[in-house]
Amino acid sequence: MNIKKTTTLETTESQVMKTASSYIIPADFPDPDIIRVDDTYYMVSTTMHYMPGCVILRSYNLVDWEHAAYVFDELEPTPGQTLKDNKGVYGKGMWAACLRYHNGKFYITFVANDTHKTYLYTADKIEGPWHKSEISGFYHDMSLLFDEDGKIYCVSGNMNINLTEMKEDLSGPKIGGINKTIIRDNPENVILGYEGSHIYKINGKYYIFFIHMPKGKMRTEACFVSDKIEGPYTGKDVLCSDLADWNSGVAQGGIVQANNGNWYGILFQDHGALGRIPVLVPVKFVDDFPVFGAAGFAPRQINVPDNRPDYEYKELYSNDFTNPAWQWNHIPNKELVNVVPSVFSVKTDKTCINVTKAANTLTQRTFTENCYGNVTLDAAKLNDGDIAGLCALEGEYGFIGITKKEGKLKLIVAEHKIPYTPWSMGVYDDEEPVITTEKDLDSSEITLKATFCLEHTKENVQFSYYDKDTQNYVDFGEPVKLRYTLDQFVGVRFALFCYSTKKAGGSAIFKDFEIGIL
Known part of the structure; x- marks a missing residue:
């Protein structure tokens, strides 16, 4: 299989559309979360034990991406993270960050599985400087929602998905606020329970996306929806699809609305030694419920609006040792x-x-x-x-x-x-x-x-x-x-x-x- 990107441009009366491979980045950028600010998309990805860490990419069309920032140069100078213990923190470090933009400020939250802490980074510009603090508690694969009433919520967990109302400064759970399990997977029917949470409020309804792996199936994307933040939530699997015969499901990631009103998801797929690579999937809402891909399958090609068709992107790889690659x-x-x-x-x-x-x-x-x-x-x-x-x-x-x-x-x-x-x-x-x-x-x-x-x-x-x-x-x-x-x-x-x-x-x-x- 060749996953080099091929693209064509088509001009409509309103804007330029781009046709491209749904494999948008043929490299290891797992656990994507995505937002749009004006005409610019930003995507964050897991960097584990690598430093600098918590990479953010930038795009104007959801297909072509370039480096925008690292959130931190180093996380915690522990004996493990510095390799002074001759062991390291392999398989740990920062995981599955949440990226949000609210009232003119960027927010990044994630946990590190070696320090067992939850981190909050904030910045006025995507390039930083990013200011570090901690959130009391440990929230696996967390996702934030800034609701219109000023309240802030976090969904997190594995198998059992929890909803936690947070303090206004995000320093920890709000005393007396909502703190409950809202969705449960069935441990007898899955190899991997619900995790990789992404929460959104769309047209007054609350949507939470997850991945899980039912027995006998590949990694699968699921979605639950409710009229109220605290539930009850109802949902189902929304995408169980392989691409290119990897027998590996396209699942886990965020969704975003383009300038023209269309919705897209950026999920990832396991590609063996190459790593976990981002895949762009169209999303439609039918009867207030998301439909991923075409007829339940992730497509090989996709059409997207290009907000800056003449923009020249910098490559995500480099011969220059000082390059952020x-x-x-x-x-x-x-x-x-x-x-x-x-x-x-x-x-x-x-x-x-x-x-x-x-x-x-x-x-x-x-x-x-x-x-x-x-x-x-x-x-x-x-x-x-x-x-x-x-x-x-x-x-x-x-x-x-x-x-x-x-x-x-x-x-x-x-x-x-x-x-x-x-x-x-x-x-x-x-x-x-x-x-x-x-x-x-x-x-x-x-x-x-x-x-x-x-x-x-x-x-x-x-x-x-x-x-x-x-x-x-x-x-x-x-x-x-x-x-x-x-x-x-x-x-x-x-x-x-x-x-x-x-x-x-x-x-x-x-x-x-x-x-x-x-």
């Missing part, structure tokens, strides 16, 4: 790194056993099912036992790099696998990666390449190096199989790393990164 794996120690547009250097200050324990690793999402990245590595200052290189980073990872053994530099490919379980939950990264291919080097500088094939049933990465004699890239080792697992809960990324296994203080320099879409 790059994020740190956990909070970095900036005294040990130096980053300029074409050069990234890193020094170690601890010993560890593998890539997931390595601090100050710089990462970028893979983009589309077929892409590559190459970078030149200078390993002249590695110590014995050090390893530096280019990694295809997720729960199950592989890398090509250079290690130093008994004073000699060696080019290696290594893999790390996870014992298979149906969901591959838990952390299985307390072992050294297995070196599968190795050769001596006569130079400390070499250009490394990772070529990804993330098509369904394939999902692998082929590592190679540039041979100066033949002036071609030479495959090194067999393709490394990739698989999305829930220990990290993110799609595979390019990652530039350096770590020491024996003695801290070694360093590496990465130059001239290039990402390409095949």
